[in-house]
Amino acid sequence: MGTSESLLYDLSTLRAATDNFSEENKLGEGGFGPVYKGTMQDGQDIAVKRLSKTSQQGQVELKNEVVLVAKLKYKNLVRLLGCCIQEDEKLLVYEYLCNKSLDKIIFDPARRQELTWEQRYRIMQGIGRGLLYLHEDSRLTIIHRDLKASNILLDPDMTPKISDFGLAKLFSVDASFGNTSHIAGTYGYMAPEYALHGIFSAKSDVYSYGVLVLEIIAGRRNNFSQYPGTNGEDLLTTVGLIRAYNHYARWWRKSCGLRRRVVHTVDAVVATLVSVGVDLRSPASMSH
Structure with missing residues (x-):
């Protein structure tokens, strides 16, 4: 080999x-x-x-x-x-992994009931470990650039495995940090600086991971919301608004049956993802 x-x-x-x-x-x-x-x-x-x-x-x-x-x-x-x-x-x-992709489970009202909270934690931890390996521990520094639920496959033990992790490199986009005119991600998961200006780094993947954590906990896609009064905003916007108006913990506990430590996890993730202190200045030039 x-x-x-x-x-x-x-x-x-x-x-x-x-x-x-x-x-x-x-x-x-x-x-x-x-x-x-x-x-x-x-x-x-x-x-x-x-x-x-x-x-x-x-x-x-x-x-x-x-x-x-x-x-x-x-x-x-x-x-x-x-x-x-x-x-x-x-x-x-x-x-080939028999349980297919994570989105087939967490976004299915019947199948997501099969996942215990401990399993969800293990899945989130496993994805995080895989991402850390790609960014820091592998012989290649690989920025995934399209981390999402459908790119997480599950083995028979429900161990998560990141797929498509080498495709950006295989398509001649192998820099660990830079600018690109070829946006190879999925809207809803992309960090603002990547979606708007093509600026990508390991932090872009971490943003996508945060969105994925919210989806695993909520069982809802980021681009879809049924919370009353949100006018169909994406999940991230919905949770950010709920958090801002102090309805956050009550709504999440009611709709998802969350325990306190899960609510604290979501709170930390949302606080990071909705922070506005990101410098989105346009790049001087495009490298691809």
Whole structure:
């Protein structure tokens, strides 16, 4: 597993595994392309991401980057098994996780009842550990830039694993801090300085993580709110307003059944996310 050749998959093998990328095997679609479930001849289940045509990487360069990303092994990261670059296809092959993505659970009124508060805490902690590994402990400094519920996969033990963590690097956006004209994130999760001016750093991911923590606790998407009188504001705005008018703890306890320590956690997260002391000056130049 140390060279690009050992990480290469044959296109015909992946076509057979995914039934030629059939809709029945489609697991979802992200900013970089759709993902399909596949089953290899030996019975191994895999997830195949079919990259969009926007990647500017050459074949050799992409293979080299895949080798680097595939070496990142951590319990809270989805493992990249290899890639396929044939004809006009660029495919990434990942381990398959049976519980699929976190959004399928926390935003489903029935399924989210299956999650205990201890499980939610473990999920939040696991995501935080994975993010810390990417930012500080791995051999590569990787800014995710699209951390969200659908990019958190769950294994059979409900251990969270961050997916798509190398795609920004694979798409030639490998700086740990800088400016970009290619905004590769999801509105609702993006830090203001990134969404407005393309300024990204590890702090951008931490902002997204804060939004994700709120969603895990509330069981609601950031871009959707049913709280009376909020006129459909996003979750972050709603919680910020409730906090400001001292209805915060009462509403969260009533709607989510939260214990005191969870309310304190949300309070700290919201206080950070709604702070207005962020300098959003425009960058002098765009690097991408």
